[in-house]
Amino acid sequence: LIPIGEAPIPNKEGEQLHIDIFFAQKLKFLTCIDSYSKFLIVKYIEDKSNLEEKVLELLQTFPNVKSIFIDNEPGLSTIQFKSLMERINVQIYYCTPRHSTSNGQIERVHSTLIEISRCLKQEHSLISNFESIMRAVQQYNKTIHSVTGKQPCNILFNKEPHDNMKNVLQNAQEKMLEHHNKKRLQKSYKKGDIIYEKIYGER
Template sequence: MTIIKAKISQENNNEEIKNLLIEFCEPKKHYYCFFDNERMYKDFCRTFSKTFNDDAPILKRCTKRITLVTNKDEQQDLIKNHHEGKTNHRGIRETYTRLQRLYYWPKLTLDVSNFINKCEICKKTKYERHPPEIPLKVTPKIDCPFQQLNIDLFTIEGKTFLTIIDAFTKLAQAYPIRSKNAIDISDTLIVYFSHYGIPEKITFDSGTEFQNDTVQKLLETHKIKIHFTPRHPQSNGLIERFHSTITEHYRILKQNFNDPPDKTMIYAILGYNNSIHSVTNLTPLELLFGHTSTRNPFDLYHNVRYFQQYHVDHKNRMKLIYNEMTKLMQMQKEKVINKRNAQPEQTTFKIGQTVFERNPLADRNKSKNRYLGPFIIESINNDNTCILKNQNNQRKKVHLDNLRPPVPGLSSHHPILPVN
């Protein structure tokens, strides 16, 4: 950037101004001018209009004189002072507005944006107004009942229940437990297994109630695959939606009957398991037992004389139903995923990026930092989770949705303000 300073006479200055314009001004190029007095400005305008025609340079008058800063270190110090000291870590727009009133240098807006986007304190303490949009992925296909269970804890009116839902039929159960310790949870799982058999896989959240030797040894003994979701409710979304629905059933029952929690929950589960599911158009009980009447499973095949033939027919019919339900569920999954992934803006994380993780304690304590870190992304898994490594080389698995996006470029989220 070139700065032109000239001292021009107050009287008879037409030739001086003309020579200055011809020597330093190029056609159609922008120039910013500051005049010490109004008379000089009028003389300049008069001479300019006589000197140039169509290819004239473009002049803009500045009414306030600001400081040009050319030293890079001084530029960074000014940004830091206005961002950290004078505005208590305010955003890009406010910091830029304060600076541009007093100072100027090329790419001022870009430097302000880059500095604030890399501010570690801002990353940890401020809300993320534009959380990452992670493309959804199709989960593994489920073909039959009790292939996969989703399990969690649910507390209402001071009573805790172990909630279990079958991912295929959506059949749910809620068992009251005395405490959240591993022994009570293991005993309750055994009760469930005695009713419905051993599943292939169980999905838990990452709570310590399930991540312990007692529960894991029990499942390993029965050769049950274990999957722990990171701190991310959507990864165990089936049971989270069940909790939302069962709460509605519970409230309705409480409005009409003032029963204790255990009894109310039994009737809530009964209502849930007899409700038609939006995807399958069948109730969980119908899909599990293969008939639409809970009174007599033989009613569907009343014309079959022999139990052996009934068993064969029942098996074939159930296989057909399960195949159709599998297709229906898969189509619904793909429909939801395609709709979500069609959104124009998706956040992409890469190995080696520096990121911050959402602090789970911040929702309950507003004085806590909103995010923890920094961390380095060491690897990215196919299920939208990643392995983070901190400065002490400790590693943890988290869902990508729980990360603050990496330092962004100059996007619409952090707009670059034009220089006026």
């Protein structure tokens, strides 16, 4: 496996976002997490035809966004979407296909949401699937994050001091890279080399 590289560290809340499509309990959502505060926003989508509008809605919460990290979702890879982001001065970083760690922040959040939602449905058997996800988001944003040591909502809305947060994020990234890159080797390729890709779950 090739080593995971460093990602940019944001200087303040709302500068750098991770966006993805989330499927849960037969529902589709557009998810967005702020790299700095870890604050999560989830928008329900009936289909993928209005992704541009939903992304614009998300960005209303983060008017100072400079960059977004997204998977190679077709609806977010169009010329129209790229042009839209260029007009509002937002740089797009597309994550490597079939490489779950590339957009790991949002992938881990999805797993957490599913688990919180499952617990909520067990505790309140009458709530709908939509409500369970929305309440899971609310609970997530009010829970102390393992990386920052603070509640995402308190960082985003400046209810707690976070002047040292960039250093906290930097240290967390260094520990993550050290852990994941232990058994990874840097490989160099030259023109003409044949490279095989192992695809999991497909035949």
